[in-house]
Amino acid sequence: MNRLALPLLFLASTWASFLHAAEPPSLHIEGYAGQRSVAQGEEIPLHVSTTAAKYDIEVARLGAERVVVWKKAGVPGQVHPVPEDASAMGCRWPESLRVPVGAEWKSGYYEVALRAADNGGKWTQRGRRTAESTAWFIVRNSKPGSTSRLLLQLCSNTYNAYNNWGGFSVYAYNSLSNNAGHRVSFERPCPAQFGRWELPFITWAEKNGHTLEYAANEDLEFHPELLAAYKLVLSVGHDEYWSTPMRDNLEAWIGKGGNVAFFSGNTCCWQVRTEEGGRAFTCWKQNYHLDPVFATRDFKTLATLWSHHLVRRPENTLTGVGFLSGGYRKSHGQFMTEPAEYEAHRPEHWVFKDTGLKRGDKFGGKDTIVGYECDGCELTWKDGLPFPTAKDGTPANFEVLATCPARWHPDDAEWYEKWEIGRTGAACLGLYTRGGTVFTAGTTDWAHGLQGGDKVVEQMTRNVLEKLGR
Numbered sequence: 001m002n003r004l005a006l007p008l009l010f011l012a013s014t015w016a017s018f019l020h021a022a023e024p025p026s027l028h029i030e031g032y033a034g035q036r037s038v039a040q041g042e043e044i045p046l047h048v049s050t051t052a053a054k055y056d057i058e059v060a061r062l063g064a065e066r067v068v069v070w071k072k073a074g075v076p077g078q079v080h081p082v083p084e085d086a087s088a089m090g091c092r093w094p095e096s097l098r099v100p101v102g103a104e105w106k107s108g109y110y111e112v113a114l115r116a117a118d119n120g121g122k123w124t125q126r127g128r129r130t131a132e133s134t135a136w137f138i139v140r141n142s143k144p145g146s147t148s149r150l151l152l153q154l155c156s157n158t159y160n161a162y163n164n165w166g167g168f169s170v171y172a173y174n175s176l177s178n179n180a181g182h183r184v185s186f187e188r189p190c191p192a193q194f195g196r197w198e199l200p201f202i203t204w205a206e207k208n209g210h211t212l213e214y215a216a217n218e219d220l221e222f223h224p225e226l227l228a229a230y231k232l233v234l235s236v237g238h239d240e241y242w243s244t245p246m247r248d249n250l251e252a253w254i255g256k257g258g259n260v261a262f263f264s265g266n267t268c269c270w271q272v273r274t275e276e277g278g279r280a281f282t283c284w285k286q287n288y289h290l291d292p293v294f295a296t297r298d299f300k301t302l303a304t305l306w307s308h309h310l311v312r313r314p315e316n317t318l319t320g321v322g323f324l325s326g327g328y329r330k331s332h333g334q335f336m337t338e339p340a341e342y343e344a345h346r347p348e349h350w351v352f353k354d355t356g357l358k359r360g361d362k363f364g365g366k367d368t369i370v371g372y373e374c375d376g377c378e379l380t381w382k383d384g385l386p387f388p389t390a391k392d393g394t395p396a397n398f399e400v401l402a403t404c405p406a407r408w409h410p411d412d413a414e415w416y417e418k419w420e421i422g423r424t425g426a427a428c429l430g431l432y433t434r435g436g437t438v439f440t441a442g443t444t445d446w447a448h449g450l451q452g453g454d455k456v457v458e459q460m461t462r463n464v465l466e467k468l469g470r
Contacts, residue, residue, distance in 0.1 A: 024121040025051055027131045029077070029114045030189040034095065036156050036278065037138035037216040040105055043098040044137050047091065047187070049080040052116035052131070059099060061108045061139075062199060064206035069105055072097070077116065086166035090187030090279065107141040107213040109154060109194055109202075136192050141213045145229030148211040150469045152234040154198055155264075156186075157217040157241035157272060157281065163190045170283050182287065182303075185280040197237025197444060200451035201263060204458070210465055217246065218278040224249035227258060232469040235264045238373070238444050241283065242268045244301050251318060255435040259468035263461070265427070265444035266373035268315040269323045271306050307393075316393035319440050320432050321375035325392060325425040326442065327406040331372030334407045340445070341365030342402035342429055345385055349401055351431070351439070353463050355456045363402075367452035368445060374406040374427030375442045386428070395432040402429040439464050 029052060034045030048055070055077050059070040080093045099112075112135040120126040138154055141147060164174045165188045168181030175181060205212055212234070219226065221243050227233070233250065239262070247268065254260060272281040273293075284291040288304035299310040307314035307324050316322040328334040341364045347357040357363065364370060377394035379386045386403055390396040403426040410421070431439040449457030 024118070024125055024129075027051055027116060027118060027129045029055055029116040029131045030133045031093075031096070031112070031114050032091070032135050032187060032189050033112065033137040034187070035137060036186060037140050037214075037219055038101055039140045040101060040107070040142040041103040042101050044101055045095045045098050046112065046135065047093040048075075048077070048096040048114060049082075049091070049093055050077040050114070050116050050131075051079050052077040052118060055114060055116040057097075057099075058113040058115070060111050060113070061106060062111055062194070062202075063108060064203045066111075069102065069110075070099055082166065086185070086188050087164070087168035087181050088183040088185060088280070090185035091166075091189075092187070101139055103142065105139055107139050107147070109192075109198070109214065110137050110139055112136065133189065134191075135189065136194070138214050138216045140215050140219065140223075140226070144213065144226040148213045149229075149231040150210070150212050150234060150465065151215060151226070151230040151232070152198070152202070152212045152236065153215045153217055153220060153239075155193065155217060155235070155237055155239045157243075158238050159190055159192045159194070160184050160186050160281070161241050161270075161272075161283065162193070163188070165189050165191075170285060180285070180287075182284045182290070183275070183280055183282045187279055193238055197264075197447045201236045201447040204447075204450035204461070205465075208458075208462070217242070218274065220249050221245040221274060222278060224253075227253045230258070232259045232261060232465070235260070235262045235267060236447055237264050239264045239267045240269045241272045241281070242270075242306070243272050243274050243281070245274075247313075247318060253436075254438060258436040260436065260438045261464050261468060262319050262438070262440040262442075263446045264440075265326070265375050265442055265446075266323050267319050267375060267440070268306055271301065271303055271311065273301055273303050314393035315375075316377055317395070318438070319375065320394055320398045320430060320438055321377050321428050321440050321442050322392065322394075323373065323375050324408075325378055326374040326376035326427050327408040327425050329371035329374055329404065329406045329427065329443075330368055332409040332412070334409060335405065338405075339365035340368035340370040340404070342370055342404050342427070344402050346399065346401050349399065350467060351401055351460055351463055353459070355459045357456065363456040364449050364454060367449045367454050367457070369449040369454070369457060370404040370406070370427050370443050371445050373444045374404070375440065376403070376406065376426045376428040379403070379426065379428070386426075395434065397434075398430055398432040400428050400430045403427065437468055439468065
Protein backbone atom coordinates (compact mmCIF):
# COMPACT_ATOMS: atom_id res chain seq x y z
CA MET A 1 0.00 0.00 0.00
CA ASN A 2 1.24 3.48 -0.79
CA ARG A 3 2.85 5.19 2.22
CA LEU A 4 0.38 8.05 1.88
CA ALA A 5 -2.67 5.80 1.73
CA LEU A 6 -3.12 5.16 5.43
CA PRO A 7 -2.79 8.83 6.46
CA LEU A 8 -5.14 9.86 3.69
CA LEU A 9 -7.67 7.22 4.71
CA PHE A 10 -7.36 8.40 8.31
CA LEU A 11 -7.90 12.01 7.30
CA ALA A 12 -10.88 11.14 5.11
CA SER A 13 -12.45 9.12 7.90
CA THR A 14 -11.82 11.89 10.41
CA TRP A 15 -13.23 14.52 8.05
CA ALA A 16 -16.33 12.42 7.36
CA SER A 17 -16.89 11.98 11.09
CA PHE A 18 -16.46 15.70 11.63
CA LEU A 19 -18.93 16.58 8.90
CA HIS A 20 -21.42 14.11 10.27
CA ALA A 21 -21.05 15.60 13.75
CA ALA A 22 -21.36 19.10 12.30
CA GLU A 23 -24.72 18.43 10.65
CA PRO A 24 -27.21 21.09 11.68
CA PRO A 25 -29.82 20.19 14.26
CA SER A 26 -33.46 19.97 13.23
CA LEU A 27 -35.30 23.23 12.87
CA HIS A 28 -38.64 23.45 14.66
CA ILE A 29 -40.89 25.98 16.35
CA GLU A 30 -44.06 25.50 18.43
CA GLY A 31 -45.98 27.55 20.93
CA TYR A 32 -49.26 28.34 22.64
CA ALA A 33 -51.13 31.29 24.07
CA GLY A 34 -51.20 31.53 27.85
CA GLN A 35 -54.93 32.35 27.83
CA ARG A 36 -57.82 31.20 25.68
CA SER A 37 -59.48 34.60 25.54
CA VAL A 38 -58.73 38.19 26.45
CA ALA A 39 -60.65 41.43 26.18
CA GLN A 40 -59.71 44.25 23.84
CA GLY A 41 -56.93 46.39 25.31
CA GLU A 42 -55.39 43.54 27.34
CA GLU A 43 -52.25 41.50 26.62
CA ILE A 44 -51.93 37.88 25.52
CA PRO A 45 -48.88 35.91 26.76
CA LEU A 46 -47.15 33.60 24.27
CA HIS A 47 -44.98 30.63 25.18
CA VAL A 48 -42.66 29.50 22.36
CA SER A 49 -40.02 26.78 22.02
CA THR A 50 -37.73 26.77 18.99
CA THR A 51 -34.31 25.62 17.89
CA ALA A 52 -33.95 28.82 15.85
CA ALA A 53 -31.82 31.66 17.13
CA LYS A 54 -34.54 34.10 16.11
CA TYR A 55 -38.08 33.85 14.84
CA ASP A 56 -40.94 36.01 13.57
CA ILE A 57 -44.54 36.36 14.78
CA GLU A 58 -47.61 37.40 12.83
CA VAL A 59 -51.05 37.77 14.42
CA ALA A 60 -54.13 37.80 12.19
CA ARG A 61 -57.88 37.78 12.70
CA LEU A 62 -59.62 35.04 10.71
CA GLY A 63 -63.03 35.72 9.19
CA ALA A 64 -64.29 36.50 5.71
CA GLU A 65 -60.78 37.91 5.26
CA ARG A 66 -57.50 37.19 7.01
CA VAL A 67 -56.50 40.52 8.54
CA VAL A 68 -52.99 40.89 9.94
CA VAL A 69 -53.04 43.10 13.05
CA TRP A 70 -49.57 42.71 14.60
CA LYS A 71 -46.06 41.57 13.62
CA LYS A 72 -42.72 41.21 15.33
CA ALA A 73 -39.50 40.05 13.68
CA GLY A 74 -36.24 38.80 15.16
CA VAL A 75 -37.64 37.53 18.46
CA PRO A 76 -34.85 35.68 20.36
CA GLY A 77 -35.51 31.95 20.30
CA GLN A 78 -34.96 29.33 22.96
CA VAL A 79 -35.68 25.61 23.03
CA HIS A 80 -37.48 24.20 26.06
CA PRO A 81 -37.87 20.58 27.18
CA VAL A 82 -41.19 18.77 26.88
CA PRO A 83 -42.29 17.33 30.25
CA GLU A 84 -43.46 13.73 30.20
CA ASP A 85 -46.80 14.84 31.65
CA ALA A 86 -47.25 17.75 29.22
CA SER A 87 -50.59 16.45 27.96
CA ALA A 88 -52.11 16.60 31.42
CA MET A 89 -50.10 19.25 33.24
CA GLY A 90 -48.97 21.53 30.44
CA CYS A 91 -45.56 22.39 29.03
CA ARG A 92 -44.63 24.90 31.77
CA TRP A 93 -42.56 26.80 29.20
CA PRO A 94 -41.65 30.31 30.33
CA GLU A 95 -43.40 33.28 28.84
CA SER A 96 -41.61 34.38 25.67
CA LEU A 97 -43.36 37.71 25.18
CA ARG A 98 -46.73 39.43 25.43
CA VAL A 99 -48.77 40.65 22.49
CA PRO A 100 -50.62 43.92 23.16
CA VAL A 101 -54.21 43.45 22.02
CA GLY A 102 -55.35 46.71 20.55
CA ALA A 103 -58.55 48.32 21.74
CA GLU A 104 -59.48 48.59 18.05
CA TRP A 105 -58.99 44.87 17.32
CA LYS A 106 -62.32 43.32 16.41
CA SER A 107 -63.68 40.61 18.64
CA GLY A 108 -62.90 37.29 17.01
CA TYR A 109 -60.61 34.29 16.56
CA TYR A 110 -56.94 35.20 16.16
CA GLU A 111 -54.24 33.03 14.64
CA VAL A 112 -50.64 33.40 15.77
CA ALA A 113 -48.23 32.37 13.01
CA LEU A 114 -44.77 31.43 14.35
CA ARG A 115 -42.07 31.33 11.64
CA ALA A 116 -38.41 30.40 11.80
CA ALA A 117 -35.76 30.10 9.07
CA ASP A 118 -32.04 29.46 8.69
CA ASN A 119 -29.49 28.64 6.01
CA GLY A 120 -28.74 25.07 7.03
CA GLY A 121 -25.37 23.77 8.12
CA LYS A 122 -21.98 25.48 8.22
CA TRP A 123 -20.12 22.87 6.21
CA THR A 124 -22.82 20.70 4.65
CA GLN A 125 -26.60 20.58 4.19
CA ARG A 126 -26.59 24.20 3.18
CA GLY A 127 -29.84 25.65 1.97
CA ARG A 128 -32.65 27.72 3.35
CA ARG A 129 -34.80 25.82 5.86
CA THR A 130 -38.11 27.00 7.25
CA ALA A 131 -40.37 25.91 10.07
CA GLU A 132 -43.81 27.23 10.91
CA SER A 133 -46.63 26.50 13.34
CA THR A 134 -49.65 28.32 14.70
CA ALA A 135 -51.32 29.10 17.99
CA TRP A 136 -54.65 30.80 18.64
CA PHE A 137 -56.59 32.96 21.06
CA ILE A 138 -59.96 34.71 21.17
CA VAL A 139 -60.59 38.42 21.65
CA ARG A 140 -63.74 39.40 23.54
CA ASN A 141 -65.34 42.80 23.21
CA SER A 142 -64.26 45.00 26.12
CA LYS A 143 -67.79 46.44 26.10
CA PRO A 144 -69.94 43.35 25.55
CA GLY A 145 -72.85 43.90 23.19
CA SER A 146 -71.57 47.26 21.91
CA THR A 147 -71.20 46.06 18.30
CA SER A 148 -73.62 43.12 18.23
CA ARG A 149 -76.30 41.42 20.29
CA LEU A 150 -75.09 38.05 18.95
CA LEU A 151 -72.38 36.14 20.85
CA LEU A 152 -70.61 33.18 19.26
CA GLN A 153 -68.95 31.05 21.93
CA LEU A 154 -66.24 29.09 20.13
CA CYS A 155 -65.74 25.38 20.83
CA SER A 156 -62.37 25.76 22.56
CA ASN A 157 -63.00 22.86 24.95
CA THR A 158 -63.46 20.52 22.00
CA TYR A 159 -60.17 21.73 20.47
CA ASN A 160 -58.42 20.69 23.68
CA ALA A 161 -60.23 17.38 24.06
CA TYR A 162 -58.99 16.09 20.69
CA ASN A 163 -55.48 17.52 21.03
CA ASN A 164 -52.95 14.69 21.49
CA TRP A 165 -49.84 16.90 21.63
CA GLY A 166 -47.50 15.32 24.16
CA GLY A 167 -49.07 11.89 23.70
CA PHE A 168 -52.60 12.01 25.04
CA SER A 169 -56.04 13.39 24.31
CA VAL A 170 -59.24 12.19 25.98
CA TYR A 171 -59.56 9.69 23.11
CA ALA A 172 -57.88 6.30 22.89
CA TYR A 173 -57.70 6.22 19.09
CA ASN A 174 -55.13 9.03 18.84
CA SER A 175 -53.31 8.59 22.18
CA LEU A 176 -50.17 6.63 23.01
CA SER A 177 -50.77 2.87 23.20
CA ASN A 178 -54.46 3.52 22.55
CA ASN A 179 -54.76 4.68 26.13
CA ALA A 180 -56.96 7.75 26.57
CA GLY A 181 -55.99 10.49 28.97
CA HIS A 182 -58.48 11.89 31.46
CA ARG A 183 -56.93 15.32 32.08
CA VAL A 184 -55.89 17.62 29.24
CA SER A 185 -54.07 20.92 29.49
CA PHE A 186 -54.61 24.00 27.35
CA GLU A 187 -51.00 25.01 28.02
CA ARG A 188 -49.45 23.12 25.11
CA PRO A 189 -49.49 23.57 21.34
CA CYS A 190 -53.07 22.93 20.26
CA PRO A 191 -54.49 22.67 16.74
CA ALA A 192 -58.00 24.07 16.48
CA GLN A 193 -61.05 22.68 14.70
CA PHE A 194 -62.04 26.28 13.93
CA GLY A 195 -61.51 26.02 10.18
CA ARG A 196 -63.79 23.03 9.74
CA TRP A 197 -67.05 24.52 11.03
CA GLU A 198 -66.87 27.90 12.72
CA LEU A 199 -64.86 29.69 10.04
CA PRO A 200 -67.33 28.81 7.22
CA PHE A 201 -70.19 30.07 9.41
CA ILE A 202 -68.34 33.30 10.28
CA THR A 203 -67.33 33.86 6.65
CA TRP A 204 -70.96 33.57 5.55
CA ALA A 205 -72.18 35.78 8.40
CA GLU A 206 -69.69 38.57 7.72
CA LYS A 207 -70.34 38.50 3.97
CA ASN A 208 -74.07 38.76 4.65
CA GLY A 209 -73.96 41.67 7.07
CA HIS A 210 -74.23 39.80 10.37
CA THR A 211 -71.83 41.14 13.00
CA LEU A 212 -70.85 38.73 15.79
CA GLU A 213 -68.97 39.07 19.06
CA TYR A 214 -66.91 36.17 20.40
CA ALA A 215 -65.99 34.24 23.53
CA ALA A 216 -64.40 30.94 24.50
CA ASN A 217 -66.33 28.03 26.01
CA GLU A 218 -64.80 28.77 29.38
CA ASP A 219 -66.07 32.35 29.34
CA LEU A 220 -69.55 31.01 30.03
CA GLU A 221 -68.06 29.69 33.28
CA PHE A 222 -65.68 32.45 34.30
CA HIS A 223 -67.37 35.51 32.76
CA PRO A 224 -71.12 34.75 32.90
CA GLU A 225 -71.87 38.42 33.42
CA LEU A 226 -71.20 39.08 29.74
CA LEU A 227 -74.34 37.11 28.78
CA ALA A 228 -76.56 39.95 29.96
CA ALA A 229 -75.35 42.08 27.03
CA TYR A 230 -76.59 39.69 24.35
CA LYS A 231 -79.89 38.61 22.86
CA LEU A 232 -78.66 35.44 21.13
CA VAL A 233 -75.84 33.02 21.94
CA LEU A 234 -74.53 30.85 19.10
CA SER A 235 -72.84 27.46 19.08
CA VAL A 236 -71.42 26.26 15.76
CA GLY A 237 -69.97 22.93 14.72
CA HIS A 238 -68.67 20.54 17.36
CA ASP A 239 -69.48 21.93 20.82
CA GLU A 240 -69.03 18.65 22.69
CA TYR A 241 -67.50 19.41 26.13
CA TRP A 242 -69.29 21.48 28.79
CA SER A 243 -68.72 22.08 32.48
CA THR A 244 -71.49 22.34 35.07
CA PRO A 245 -70.97 26.11 35.61
CA MET A 246 -71.08 26.72 31.84
CA ARG A 247 -74.38 24.95 31.59
CA ASP A 248 -75.84 26.40 34.80
CA ASN A 249 -75.05 29.95 33.68
CA LEU A 250 -76.44 29.55 30.18
CA GLU A 251 -79.63 27.82 31.36
CA ALA A 252 -80.24 30.56 33.94
CA TRP A 253 -79.84 33.16 31.20
CA ILE A 254 -82.30 31.28 28.95
CA GLY A 255 -84.77 31.25 31.82
CA LYS A 256 -84.58 35.04 31.91
CA GLY A 257 -85.40 35.33 28.21
CA GLY A 258 -82.06 34.77 26.47
CA ASN A 259 -82.09 32.93 23.13
CA VAL A 260 -79.68 30.25 21.94
CA ALA A 261 -79.08 28.79 18.47
CA PHE A 262 -77.14 25.54 18.33
CA PHE A 263 -75.91 25.31 14.74
CA SER A 264 -73.98 22.34 16.07
CA GLY A 265 -74.18 18.65 16.83
CA ASN A 266 -72.90 16.27 19.50
CA THR A 267 -73.48 19.35 21.62
CA CYS A 268 -72.95 19.27 25.39
CA CYS A 269 -72.38 15.52 25.19
CA TRP A 270 -69.62 15.11 27.82
CA GLN A 271 -69.34 16.83 31.18
CA VAL A 272 -65.92 18.20 32.10
CA ARG A 273 -64.54 19.72 35.29
CA THR A 274 -62.29 22.70 34.73
CA GLU A 275 -59.15 22.90 36.84
CA GLU A 276 -56.51 25.53 37.61
CA GLY A 277 -58.78 28.39 36.65
CA GLY A 278 -59.49 26.94 33.23
CA ARG A 279 -55.94 25.95 32.28
CA ALA A 280 -57.01 22.29 32.06
CA PHE A 281 -60.05 20.08 32.37
CA THR A 282 -60.84 16.52 33.41
CA CYS A 283 -63.15 14.11 31.60
CA TRP A 284 -63.20 10.41 32.54
CA LYS A 285 -65.78 9.48 29.89
CA GLN A 286 -66.36 5.68 29.76
CA ASN A 287 -64.10 5.21 32.79
CA TYR A 288 -66.43 7.22 35.01
CA HIS A 289 -66.00 4.68 37.83
CA LEU A 290 -62.36 5.83 38.15
CA ASP A 291 -63.40 9.45 38.61
CA PRO A 292 -62.79 10.42 42.27
CA VAL A 293 -66.29 11.95 42.25
CA PHE A 294 -67.73 8.47 41.73
CA ALA A 295 -66.62 7.41 45.21
CA THR A 296 -68.41 10.36 46.80
CA ARG A 297 -71.77 9.28 45.34
CA ASP A 298 -72.47 12.94 44.59
CA PHE A 299 -72.77 12.46 40.84
CA LYS A 300 -73.73 15.98 39.77
CA THR A 301 -70.25 16.73 38.40
CA LEU A 302 -69.29 13.16 37.40
CA ALA A 303 -67.11 13.65 34.32
CA THR A 304 -68.93 11.37 31.90
CA LEU A 305 -71.94 11.62 29.58
CA TRP A 306 -74.42 14.29 30.58
CA SER A 307 -77.08 11.74 29.65
CA HIS A 308 -75.59 9.09 31.95
CA HIS A 309 -78.16 7.65 34.35
CA LEU A 310 -75.99 8.65 37.33
CA VAL A 311 -75.70 12.29 36.28
CA ARG A 312 -79.39 12.52 35.40
CA ARG A 313 -79.03 15.69 33.36
CA PRO A 314 -79.28 14.82 29.67
CA GLU A 315 -78.25 17.54 27.25
CA ASN A 316 -81.80 17.37 25.87
CA THR A 317 -83.01 19.60 28.70
CA LEU A 318 -80.70 22.34 27.36
CA THR A 319 -80.53 21.84 23.60
CA GLY A 320 -83.79 19.95 23.09
CA VAL A 321 -81.89 17.00 21.62
CA GLY A 322 -79.04 14.63 22.49
CA PHE A 323 -76.47 12.34 20.94
CA LEU A 324 -77.97 9.17 22.43
CA SER A 325 -81.03 9.54 20.18
CA GLY A 326 -78.94 10.71 17.22
CA GLY A 327 -75.59 9.32 16.11
CA TYR A 328 -73.48 9.30 12.96
CA ARG A 329 -74.35 10.08 9.36
CA LYS A 330 -71.73 9.54 6.64
CA SER A 331 -69.24 8.74 9.39
CA HIS A 332 -68.07 5.74 11.42
CA GLY A 333 -69.55 3.42 8.81
CA GLN A 334 -73.13 4.65 9.33
CA PHE A 335 -75.31 5.60 6.33
CA MET A 336 -72.22 6.04 4.18
CA THR A 337 -74.02 5.77 0.82
CA GLU A 338 -77.29 7.55 1.64
CA PRO A 339 -77.64 11.33 1.16
CA ALA A 340 -77.02 13.44 4.26
CA GLU A 341 -80.11 15.62 3.95
CA TYR A 342 -83.02 16.76 6.09
CA GLU A 343 -86.70 16.14 5.38
CA ALA A 344 -88.97 19.08 6.19
CA HIS A 345 -92.03 18.26 8.30
CA ARG A 346 -93.54 21.62 9.24
CA PRO A 347 -92.65 24.02 6.41
CA GLU A 348 -95.20 26.60 7.61
CA HIS A 349 -92.98 27.39 10.63
CA TRP A 350 -91.13 30.72 10.67
CA VAL A 351 -87.76 28.90 10.55
CA PHE A 352 -88.68 27.88 6.97
CA LYS A 353 -89.92 31.33 5.92
CA ASP A 354 -89.06 32.19 2.28
CA THR A 355 -87.44 28.81 1.63
CA GLY A 356 -90.20 27.56 -0.64
CA LEU A 357 -90.11 24.13 1.00
CA LYS A 358 -93.14 21.88 1.17
CA ARG A 359 -93.82 19.05 3.58
CA GLY A 360 -91.65 16.07 2.70
CA ASP A 361 -89.11 18.10 0.70
CA LYS A 362 -85.44 17.27 1.25
CA PHE A 363 -82.68 19.85 1.60
CA GLY A 364 -78.96 20.10 2.30
CA GLY A 365 -77.88 16.89 0.55
CA LYS A 366 -75.52 18.62 -1.88
CA ASP A 367 -73.33 19.78 1.00
CA THR A 368 -74.02 16.81 3.32
CA ILE A 369 -75.31 19.06 6.10
CA VAL A 370 -76.48 16.14 8.27
CA GLY A 371 -73.37 14.68 9.84
CA TYR A 372 -70.89 13.74 10.84
CA GLU A 373 -72.34 13.68 14.37
CA CYS A 374 -76.00 14.35 14.99
CA ASP A 375 -78.36 14.93 17.91
CA GLY A 376 -81.98 13.82 18.18
CA CYS A 377 -84.75 12.91 20.60
CA GLU A 378 -87.13 10.03 21.19
CA LEU A 379 -89.96 10.42 18.72
CA THR A 380 -93.54 9.32 18.30
CA TRP A 381 -95.29 9.78 14.97
CA LYS A 382 -98.88 10.98 14.51
CA ASP A 383 -100.45 11.49 11.10
CA GLY A 384 -97.02 11.34 9.53
CA LEU A 385 -95.53 14.04 11.77
CA PRO A 386 -92.86 13.59 14.49
CA PHE A 387 -93.41 14.59 18.12
CA PRO A 388 -91.07 14.27 21.11
CA THR A 389 -92.02 11.65 23.70
CA ALA A 390 -90.55 13.94 26.42
CA LYS A 391 -89.26 10.80 28.18
CA ASP A 392 -85.57 11.53 27.51
CA GLY A 393 -85.39 15.09 28.82
CA THR A 394 -86.53 16.80 25.64
CA PRO A 395 -89.09 19.49 26.55
CA ALA A 396 -92.67 18.55 25.69
CA ASN A 397 -93.03 21.76 23.67
CA PHE A 398 -90.05 20.97 21.44
CA GLU A 399 -91.17 21.32 17.80
CA VAL A 400 -89.50 18.84 15.44
CA LEU A 401 -89.17 20.66 12.11
CA ALA A 402 -86.95 18.24 10.16
CA THR A 403 -85.37 14.81 10.64
CA CYS A 404 -82.79 12.47 9.11
CA PRO A 405 -81.90 8.92 10.26
CA ALA A 406 -78.64 8.53 12.21
CA ARG A 407 -77.03 5.73 14.18
CA TRP A 408 -74.29 5.19 16.76
CA HIS A 409 -71.36 2.89 16.11
CA PRO A 410 -71.47 -0.08 18.52
CA ASP A 411 -67.94 0.59 19.81
CA ASP A 412 -69.11 3.98 21.06
CA ALA A 413 -72.43 2.97 22.55
CA GLU A 414 -72.51 -0.50 23.96
CA TRP A 415 -70.45 0.28 27.07
CA TYR A 416 -73.40 2.33 28.31
CA GLU A 417 -75.85 0.12 30.16
CA LYS A 418 -78.92 2.08 29.10
CA TRP A 419 -78.13 1.68 25.42
CA GLU A 420 -80.56 -0.19 23.18
CA ILE A 421 -78.36 -2.39 20.96
CA GLY A 422 -78.89 -1.86 17.25
CA ARG A 423 -80.93 1.29 17.74
CA THR A 424 -81.38 3.73 14.86
CA GLY A 425 -82.19 7.29 15.83
CA ALA A 426 -82.62 10.51 13.92
CA ALA A 427 -81.02 13.91 13.69
CA CYS A 428 -83.71 16.40 14.71
CA LEU A 429 -83.86 20.08 13.76
CA GLY A 430 -86.24 22.06 15.90
CA LEU A 431 -86.78 24.44 18.79
CA TYR A 432 -88.58 25.08 22.09
CA THR A 433 -89.22 28.02 24.40
CA ARG A 434 -88.77 28.36 28.15
CA GLY A 435 -88.23 32.02 28.93
CA GLY A 436 -86.04 32.34 25.83
CA THR A 437 -86.15 30.27 22.66
CA VAL A 438 -83.62 27.50 21.97
CA PHE A 439 -83.08 26.41 18.36
CA THR A 440 -80.99 23.42 17.33
CA ALA A 441 -79.80 22.29 13.89
CA GLY A 442 -78.97 18.88 15.38
CA THR A 443 -75.82 18.39 13.28
CA THR A 444 -72.15 19.34 13.33
CA ASP A 445 -72.06 20.04 9.59
CA TRP A 446 -74.75 22.70 9.18
CA ALA A 447 -72.12 25.30 8.27
CA HIS A 448 -71.09 23.23 5.25
CA GLY A 449 -74.39 24.23 3.66
CA LEU A 450 -73.46 27.88 4.15
CA GLN A 451 -70.02 27.24 2.68
CA GLY A 452 -71.61 25.53 -0.32
CA GLY A 453 -74.14 28.29 -0.92
CA ASP A 454 -77.26 26.19 -0.25
CA LYS A 455 -80.10 28.72 -0.55
CA VAL A 456 -82.40 26.89 1.87
CA VAL A 457 -79.70 26.55 4.55
CA GLU A 458 -78.76 30.19 4.09
CA GLN A 459 -82.35 31.39 4.41
CA MET A 460 -83.05 29.26 7.47
CA THR A 461 -79.89 30.55 9.15
CA ARG A 462 -80.87 34.11 8.30
CA ASN A 463 -84.36 33.54 9.73
CA VAL A 464 -82.96 32.27 13.03
CA LEU A 465 -80.42 35.09 13.42
CA GLU A 466 -82.92 37.79 12.62
CA LYS A 467 -85.82 36.39 14.65
CA LEU A 468 -83.89 35.45 17.80
CA GLY A 469 -81.16 38.10 17.64
CA ARG A 470 -83.36 41.17 17.75
